[in-house]
Amino acid sequence: MLLREMKLPRLAYNWISGIGFIVAIITSILMTFLYIVGIFAKVTNPYLGIFLYMVLPPVLIGGLLLVPAGMIKTWYKFKKTGVESYPAWPYFDLNKKSHRNAALLFFIGSIFFLIITAIGGYEAFHYTESVTFCGKTCHSVMKPEYTAYQNSPHARVACVSCHVGPGADWYAKSKMSGLYQVYAVWADKYPRPIPTPIANLRPARETCEQCHWPEKFFGAQQKSFNHYMYDEENRHWPIEMLIKVGGGNPETGLTSGIHWHTFIANKIEYIARDERHQDIPWVRATNVKTGHQTVFQDVDNPLTNEEIDAAELRVFDCMDCHNRPSHIYNSPDHVVDEEIFTNRIDATLPAIKRISVEAMAKKYETEEDAWHGIANTINDFYIEEYPEIYEERRDAINEAILVVQDKYQQNIFPEMKVNWEEYPNNIGHFSNPGCMRCHEGNLRSKDGTAITRECRSCHTILAQGSDDRQMMAESMAGLDFVHPEDIDEAWKEMGCYECHDGTQP
Known part of the structure; x- marks a missing residue:
């Protein structure tokens, strides 16, 4: 021995x-x-x-x-x-x-x-602390988040950089909260989909501003929006826009733009009626230097004093707009526009935008069902509506099918009930209320002043339209918005998201 x-x-x-x-x-x-x-x-x-x-x-x-x-x-x-x-x-x-x-x-x-x-x-x-541990350990639960993260602007930033941040205290808190998550996965007690916003997430100023510092940003960013129509020709309708992001140091007086909301000289607080913070009936703006406060209430459906006293008051920070910085689930309308613009889907195929969005937006029980359903929907459409096109351009149609299937797997997860509708994106106001949660024009102070609904306060249109309807700005004021379809003045009276829900309006 x-x-x-x-x-x-x-x-x-x-x-x-x-x-x-x-x-x-x-x-x-x-x-x-x-x-x-x-x-x-x-x-x-x-x-x-x-x-x-x-x-x-x-x-x-x-x-x-x-x-x-x-x-x-x-x-x-x-x-x-x-x-x-x-x-x-x-x-x-x-x-x-x-x-x-x-x-x-x-x-x-x-x-x-x-x-x-x-x-x-x-x-x-x-x-x-690794991405592998966060994204792959609980594969079925975290698959939507991990997949979206890999295709996001923050794909090279570790999960813990945002979800935990520096310091031992938040590391310990995250591991303690993770114990219940392990139990929930083991006992199959986790919700589908995972609810947001996460209640115990670290304040954004302690994580986001490790890299992003609004005081050091100043000016505007040019952004191109490439939309395609739901007609037979898939008409291109681009919008070139200058987004007034703003920034600057409040000590020097150089503060403007959208990031005005998060400057240290301003404190914005709000009350939301729902857990997702999509219905905001009460806002308070405080000038930190002077202490002056202005309260804005929803004039159509105001909160009572009792409701205000009992409500949770949240301080506005980065996550109130950038609520999907990494785990972004894009709508069928958005991803098909991108794939047409990058020529992965052939825009010369008749009505390819409409049928691609329709195929992707259908409800499927599993990813395998979606894989077959998307192929059948698009193939059947061209067989019935454009039989000659189907015979002559089958390769282009098959390529479009593969692209739509790929984008479905990156943005929609039926087993976890995850899609663009479950996780609204607060940036912009095209297919979700976003900015219009506060800027709809219905929040007013006691003296009748409304939180602005003026388009040019946040962005300037430099160009829009295509072919014979192309328009270019001739002054710093930019262009007035023109809807590609004739809807008269309706776009001024309602939000884009009321028609555009991520599928065909």
Whole structure:
């Protein structure tokens, strides 16, 4: 027996200590091997990290604890039975070779254990902070979030940079809240879809402004919106717009634009009627320097004093507009426009915009159902409506089908009931209320002043339309908006989102 050959203390020769010693040795070898594999093989499987940093360390510790546990049990046995004469208390004597061997083994083992613990603890910390751990461990639950994240502007920013941020306190809070999430996944008690906004999310100023600093931004950004009509020709209707993002330092007086809402010189508070903050009937603006406050109430459906006193008052921050900075689920209308503009979908196919959006927007039970349903919808359409086109341009139609299927898998997840409708995007006001939650014109102060609904306060149209209806701005004031369809003055009286819901209006 290995223990006997090493001439260890008599108490170590028992089956419990023997098992503990063997478990510790095997676990140490396995951990070392898997760690080397992880370094050189560049393995990103989440379960390898869980096994290496979360499962094996407790097994190693358990094996080590079995060694003294077995010795103590044997000592009690000797004392009780009197089979062998043994001192009343355990002792340690370096004059005995067996004790020296035990000390040497303990010393070497302790060093090895400390090294493994230090490396394992460090790697475990970083592993639980990794994108692989966040996105792949709970695959079915996090699949929508992980997929959307990979296609987002923040795809190279680690999840914890936004969801946790720097500091040990929020790290500990996130791990504590994660315990219930592990239980919910294990017991299949998680909601579908995952609700938002997340109540315990860290304040945006402590995370977003680690990279984005409104005081250092100033000016406007030019943005192109490429829309395609739902007609046979898929007419292109682009809008070139200057977005007045603004920024600047309030100490120098250079404050303007949309980021006025988050300047340290202003404090905007609001009350929402719903958990998603889509219905905002009460807003208070405070000038931090002067202390002057202005309260705006919904004149059509105001809150009572009792409701105001009982409501949760939220301070406006980045997340109130940028509520989908990474996990963006785009609508069929939006993604099909993008794919036509980038020529992944052939715009010369008649009515391809309309049928692509229709196929993508249908309700499917599973991704597999969607895969077949999209193909059948588009194929059947061209077979019935344009049989000659179907025969002559089948390759272009098949390519369009593959693109629509791909975009469906990136934005809609039927098993988790995730789509663009469940997670409204507050940037803009095209297919969701967004800005118009406050800027609809119905929030007024006591003196009758309304929160502005003027388009030019946030953006200037530089150009719009195409072909014979193309218009270019000739002054800094920009163009008045022109709707591609003749709807008279209706666009001035209602929000875009009231017709445009992500599918065909």
